[in-house]
Amino acid sequence: MTRLLLVAWFVAPLVALVLWAFADSWAAGSLLPDDWGRRGWDGAAGAGLWLALWRSAVLATVVMLLATPAGAMAARALVRVGARLRAAAAALLLLPAVLPPLTVVLGVDVLLLRLQLPAAIGVVTILVVQALPYTTYVMYTTYLAHDVAYEEEARTLGASPARTLVRVHLPLVAPGLAAAAFLALLVAWSDYVVTVVMGGGLLLTLPVLVASNAAGTGNEPVVAVLSLVAAVPPLALLVVLGLLGRRSRRQPVAAAIRPRPPVAAVRP
C-alpha cells in the first residue's frame, strides 16, 4: 500500500505532464484533455527546444568531465590525510552545497565581469564548484571501501603506474565514478540560477527555457513538452546505470560447484 502511494506520488505529476504535452486544449474540470494534438511540440520547437537541449547536453557533459575527476582526486587525497585535517577539508569541500547558490553566484559574477571572461566559462566554473561536493562525497565513500593493495599487487606483477591506473584502479572504482558523474551531470542539467545570472540570460539552456515559458500563461502544452524533454535524459541514464550496476554485481551460478583437489594429508 505504502509502495503504491509512493509510486503514485512520483508518477502522478509525470502523467499530467505527458497528458499536457499532447493536449491542444484541456479545460479546467475535465478529467482528460478535450483536444489532442501537436500544438505543444510545435510551440516548443519554435521556442528553441532542440538548440536548448543541445546547449544543456554540452554544458552538463563539460561540467561532468571536469567535476568527476576533480572530485575523485580530492576524495583520494581526503582518504589519505590524517583524521584532523580530513574534517576541515571535508567541511570546506561541502561548503558550495551548503551556501545558497545565489550568494555565491552574485559574488563571483562581479569577479568574472572584472576579469572579462566569457559568460560560458563563468557558468561552467561555478557549476563545477557546485557539483564538487557531490562527486567528492561519492568518491570519498568509494575510496574508503577501496583497497590500495590491489594496486600494489598490480605493481609487483609488473604493471607500470599508468597501466595500474587504467587496468586496475579505474575498473575497481568504476561504479563510484559512474554515480559521481551522474550527480555532476544532474547538477549542471537542472541548474537555473547560475545559468541565468552568470549567463546574463543569453545562455538559453533547457531549464532557462522552461522557466521563461512557464512565466507566461496559456502555453501549458509547450511548458509540458519542454519539461518532459528535460526529464527524459536523466531518467534514461538512471535506468542504464541501474542495469549496468546489476550486471557487475551478478555472480555466476558456478559458485555452487567447487571442485577441490584431494586432501593430501592432515596436519598433525
Add this chain to the structure above:
Amino acid sequence: MTSGLSLRGITRRFAADQPAALTDVDLDVAAGSCTALLGPSGSGKTTLLRAAAGLEPAAAGSVQLAGRDLARVPPERRGMAMVFQRPLLFPHLTVRDNVAFPGRAAGLTRQHAREEAARFLDLVGLSGLAGRDVRALSGGQQQRVALARALAAHPQALLLDEPFAALDPALRQEMLDLLLELRAVLEPTVLMVTHDHEEASAVADEIAVLIDGRLVQHDAVDTVYRQPAGVEVHRLLGGVNELPGAVRDGMHESAFGRVPLPDAARRAAGPSLLLVRHEQLRLTVPDHPTAHLVATVETVRQRGGRQVVSMASERSRLVAEVATADGVRPGDVVGLAVPTEAVWPVPMPRSGSDSWPATPPPGQRPDRLPDQADASS
C-alpha cells in the same frame, strides 16, 4: 649469496616519536631457497617484505636481487612478485585474465599471455576454472589463482605475506603441499612471512626470526628449533619449557635435576635458562637410569591424539607432550628422559625480580614409585 635476494641494513621508522618498525635488518635468501620470516604480529615482518618489494619507499637500506642493486627501482621492475594474505584477484577479470595480467604487463599479446596463464593455472591444478568469475571461487581456489598469477610474472623472488593464514587447516595443508610441489618444479627464490612456526618449518629451508623489528636469528629450520637464540625465539617456535638453573661441567642443574647439554653448548657456564622442547621429552620412572629430571604431575590433558603432562616444582613448571601418558595421574612423581638435542641453554634474562638462585636446591627424589608411572612412551 649474490644470485639470491639480499637485504642490507633495512630500517623503517613510521613516525619520529615511535620506535623503528625495522632496525638495521640484514637478510640473505639464497637463489632457489625458501626462507620463512617468522615473528609475532607487529614485529615488522610485512614491512620488511614490502621494503624488499619496493612498496615502502621510505625504508632505508639496500636491496639486491641476483646481484642487481634495486635502489630507486620501482616495484614493477624489481623482478619480484608478491602474494598477500588476501588473494586480491582483480574482480573485473576472469581467472584466466588475472593470471594473464603479468604477461600483458610485460608486453605479451593477449593470446600469448593467456597461453602462459593456462600453463600456470595447470600448475596449481585449476585449469578447469580458467573462464570463471574470480568471485565465484572458494577462498582456497582464490589463493591458488593468486599464486599462479604471481608465478606468471616469472619473478626472480617470490614474496609471500602470510598467504595461507586466512585458510582453514585442511586447506592450508593443501596449499603448503602445493607450495612444496611448486618449489620442486620451478625452484623460485621465496621469502615467506608467517607467524606460524609449523608452517615455516613445513615449507622453508631456513627460518629468520624477527622480533621488535630486529633480526634475532637466521638459521636452518632444525637449528632454529634446536638452538634458539633466546627465550622469545623458543616461545615463537611453540616452546613452553624454560627451566631456570645453572650450567656446570656440561650439565644444566635445575630444581628438576641435571641434564647433559649438547656439545655445542658445553662451554657455557653460570646461571642459565634451559629451553626444553616439550615434544621430545619421554616419561619414565623416577629412578630409571635415563631419568634426568624428576617432577610431580599436576595435570594430564589431551591435545589431539597426544597427551600433555604438566609438572611443577616449587618455583618452575615443566610440560611434556607425549604419545600416551597412560596411568599417569596428578600427584604422581615421574621421571623424564631428556635427549640432548631437545635442550639448549641461554643466558638468564635480566628480569630481576624473577631471578633464580645459581645453585638450585636439591630435587626431592621420591623413595617410592608411583603405581603405573613406568609407562614410558
